[in-house]
Amino acid sequence: MKNLLALDSSSNACSAALLCNGSVTHRWELAPRGHMQRLLPMADELLQAAGLAVNQLDAIAFGRGPGSFTGLRVATGIVQGLAWGADLPVIPVSTLRAIAAGFQRTQPDVDGRLLVAVDARMGELYAAHFRLEGQRLVNDGAEQLVPLADAAALLENVDAGAGSGWQLAPLNQQRPAVCLPELEPDALDILHLARQADAVPVQAHEAKPVYLRDSVNWQKRTRIRTESL
Template structure:
């Protein structure tokens, strides 16, 4: 650990429990080694995975967020190897996403579990897509993306590492009478 400059972690979005476990472990390691931390988007990490596997430079990431929603983000690869957000990360019902996405000249490589979970509505998006085998973010892609954030100075102390859920009312929806 003393050879590391920083500790990268998947900051979400994703399952509440998975994101919390990831950050809890990363914070423990960060505290123990006194390392700064770098949170990386799981959606962007999947875009990097699609590039690593298939050289995709335009990637639409969708993770099944349950409750008839997807975590969504589109990314375009820059010449530097970093990624630019085309659509801001969001949690959205596929039917609303279909209404809001405007056609463009790109072919978007798909990544994530949302494409299978909501194949019917997402197949009607106004964009051209091609499938990839990327379903989940991988550590090697998170580490790759962390290099860019470290170079920009985008680190936080371990105590400030925080998740990105995009949805903050999950627990309330599960309680009776709190719909």
Template sequence: MTQTVLLALDTSTEFCSVALLSAAVDTADLARAEPRAWVRHEHTGAVSSTRLLPAIRELFDEAGLALADCNAVAFGSGPGSFTGLRTATGVAQGLAFGLDLPVVPVSTLLVCAESARRRDPAATRVLAALDARMDEIYWADYAWDDAQGEWRVVHGASLDTPERLVLPDAPFTLGGNAAAAFGARLPAAAAARTVDPEALPHALPLAYAALRAFHAGRTVPADQAAPEYVRNKVAQTTAERVAEKAAKAGQAAALANAAHDPASREGRP
């Protein structure tokens, strides 16, 4: 009998979410017992980065385990809060580098699907949809494959307005907070078999999905772990702002010169 210890982190929302799983594996027949789990899921707003490491230490202490017992580190790779995604990615990378461990990136939308199915076993087709702000939605479509014991991606993570979500071709659960955020503007809510507003990014369903990925070998080295933003840009970089400011200043100077140049006024009434 061997033991797999997996640490899962998610700071893609206003919650600091950490889970620790300890799963016993019988190497003779690969039968796996239900893992033991320890969780911290706290509303921290914009200060998840200050709470993440203390929460990790608390879970290992509570479980009677050490960081050295860990076999892999998983994190919610996005989409979600840009700052939050960078926090979880950075901490996962730092721990994995220090402990020489593989990293398991897990889509936050897949976590929504995993969450929905863990509460409702009939939720085998899940349209995960999260409020992306700026009048848009992050969404993806997943189907549970019983034969493989894993989610199949029907439509990968996308960014659209509420009206443009592509409805699944089978009865589905709508997971996530998009229905609450957009109401009647979201046709998927009325079309869904059921709506699960609690199917949100959370470290515990993330950990269960990551444990399967780890055993299947779907990991990356620490230096290859990266956020999945989906929305490429929400703000200009400093260089872009400086360039835009310089361009506007140049245009203003050109207009001012033209206004004082008699030749430029020829033909005016």
């Protein structure tokens, strides 16, 4: 892809990144309650500076979650609106994988098993394991919603950590030698992941946030109904 815009507002941070003819520009700021006010202007700033119109993009990528309920809805709505109006494909990218990519970008010499853990509130974590293999980033299991009481089980064979969940007990008591608890999803890494061969574009109306909590609650309700039969 020659021209690609990436957006993220899944955490306390808000970011946008633009690939235009081989050059990448980027905006990032901490805006816990300013996603609605900042995300679209960030995208406009990058596009105007590059002299690009939205319909000159090849696609738009975004952090699809898991993450902040409100932030995910903001990013999804903005991306759907931009893509729909310009008839562009959308590339949803996992925010946990984006954090892993950010870790790999900033810690290129670290290999092994990485645990990305994000504070999901309500005494729970969003979590996923990845294998860092040189320049390769490999999924090592499914994304999970994990009660903090069960979080110790995530630590098996972990060599590195990233994400806000590492600020919480019990993870903060058992940090590996290389751990970046301050790392947030960044549109710069979403841009990178959206350019990979395994990225899957969808139509604008198919772009949906991934909350994880919804799917877990649905599984619980299904199990309860089944057990009651």
